Ligand SMILES: [Fe+2]
């Protein structure tokens with residue numbers, strides 16, 4: 355049966371957003387930021403497209419984008435953060451200005467393009483002390499890029515400036531706490547952390563996608579807004595449908611269905627070695643069933 359995987363946004367929308375972000379990042383690296391016009395109208399159209407795809411689903415349920423090289427992260431990450439944020443805002447049910455949340459999510463790390471720390475460091479990992487200072491300036495640099503553009507709302511600027519603030523005051527640049535952080539920034543902050551952890555689980559495999567979910571839950575109520583985390587984890591799957599995964603039994607499998615409600619326990623199809631190639635079998639395992647409780651997904655391969 356030929357159908358769009360659950361959790362996938364139309365490829366045309368996804369590819370258009372990748373191109374927009376790649377062009378914007380390249381421009382910011384080449385010319386003075388005061389001469390760069392953020393592609394507001396185009397991003398708004400992309401956000402509308404993502405919203406339409408999510409709202410057409412029986413319930414908001416999205417997944418993330420597997421990347422093959424670290425340098426793709428700088429334009430795939432903003433797209434994933436936008437998709438996670440929009441899905442969560444739709445699922446929360448009472449959130450206004452979802453378009454601003456989407457555009458703000460796309461632009462949240464735009465200040466990174468003005469620093470020399472960028473694509474090879476996921477969210478500031480592995481930086482020297484000097485580079486950490488530079489990294490920590492990216493929310494404010496981002497606001498400077500957007501400052502003189504009248505179409506960019508105060509909500510979008512708040513998302514950019516506050517996306518590293520944390521509920522317990524441990525964030526930067528201002529150390530805001532709880533309700534001082536705008537709800538839209540709290541949504542994007544949560545999507546930002548989730549996206550960076552999921553990409554790390556895939557790229558350096560130091561944490562499994564299921565552990566990412568556990569870790570997000572441990573941050574809920576401390577660094578991240580607990581209500582936002584709860585809703586996001588109910589509608590953003592840590593395993594993309596079609597992803598090849600390794601089970602704790604050593605078996606390889608492909609995620610074939612993402613059941614709403616328990617996204618860490620998808621239905622998988624076992625893959626067997628035949629000669630030199632791996633072949634998907636018809637053996638399907640529903641990891642929610644009690645007899646499969648001990649089979650865990652330990653990583654994406
Ligand atoms: Fe950031």
Ligand SMILES: [Fe+2]
Pocket residue numbers: 431462463477546
């Ligand atoms: Fe980010």
